[in-house]
Amino acid sequence: LSSPFTSKTSWKDIKTPANDAEMLASPEKEKWLQAREEEMKRLVQMKTWRRVKRPKKKMITCRWVYKLKPPTSLQPEPIFKARLVVHGYKQKAEVDYTSTFAQVATFKAFRILLWIATVCGYKCTQLDVKSAFLYGKSDKEIYMSPPPGYEHIGPVILQRSLYGLRQAPKIWYDTLITEFHALGFTETVSDACVFKHASHKFYILIWVDDIILIGKDESFRKKLVSHLQHKFDLKDLGI
Numbered sequence: 001l002s003s004p005f006t007s008k009t010s011w012k013d014i015k016t017p018a019n020d021a022e023m024l025a026s027p028e029k030e031k032w033l034q035a036r037e038e039e040m041k042r043l044v045q046m047k048t049w050r051r052v053k054r055p056k057k058k059m060i061t062c063r064w065v066y067k068l069k070p071p072t073s074l075q076p077e078p079i080f081k082a083r084l085v086v087h088g089y090k091q092k093a094e095v096d097y098t099s100t101f102a103q104v105a106t107f108k109a110f111r112i113l114l115w116i117a118t119v120c121g122y123k124c125t126q127l128d129v130k131s132a133f134l135y136g137k138s139d140k141e142i143y144m145s146p147p148p149g150y151e152h153i154g155p156v157i158l159q160r161s162l163y164g165l166r167q168a169p170k171i172w173y174d175t176l177i178t179e180f181h182a183l184g185f186t187e188t189v190s191d192a193c194v195f196k197h198a199s200h201k202f203y204i205l206i207w208v209d210d211i212i213l214i215g216k217d218e219s220f221r222k223k224l225v226s227h228l229q230h231k232f233d234l235k236d237l238g239i
Helices: 020-023 029-045 109-121 169-181 218-231
Strands: 049-051 062-069 079-086 124-131 156-158 185-187 192-199 204-205 210-215 234-238
Touching: 020 029, 020 062, 029 062, 029 079, 079 210, 109 124, 109 204, 109 210, 124 218, 169 185, 204 218, 210 218, 218 234
Parallel strands: none
Antiparallel strands: 049 156, 062 079, 124 210, 124 234, 185 192, 192 204, 204 210
């Protein structure tokens, strides 16, 4: 079958909705609704929240954010995505969150590791974790109003670190490095998002939910990927 975006319509002509009203008026409405439904199924599968009758405190609202991912060599068709995001700006400091530390690797560290890989003949591969923040458990008692379009759910209390929460990046970082530590990796002194193995000549660099593996030992790389795949839903993007 021919792609619907290769004849008269190009994926570049598709307008990404800024809100639900624009989504419902979009020519691609059905694709956006399908993306939203798929995200809802994942949120339920991950047990992101628990329904409650009477919230003990004021609820935080949320909204849908839509995004169109362009085609790539691995994915020839554009991907319609919908993500539920909490209005984190409504959180109260020291009540709904304490630490919001979130760090990503520096470009300098990335360039240095690529240089090391080139000189030493190491292999660089990339992993992408799907819905990364949902793997972290909520560290505060946070109530949320139901997602737009799913009002029948009623009020909920968050059990997972949903996107938009101020502490979500910190919780995800702690969740991920716990697995790295279990595999024998430790953070470098110069960059908390670059990790080196204690005995293998192997490095890891992280940028939120993107993971770069750098090393020569292929069997160790496969073992590492296998361990992470048991913990997270991730895609091996290859070299």
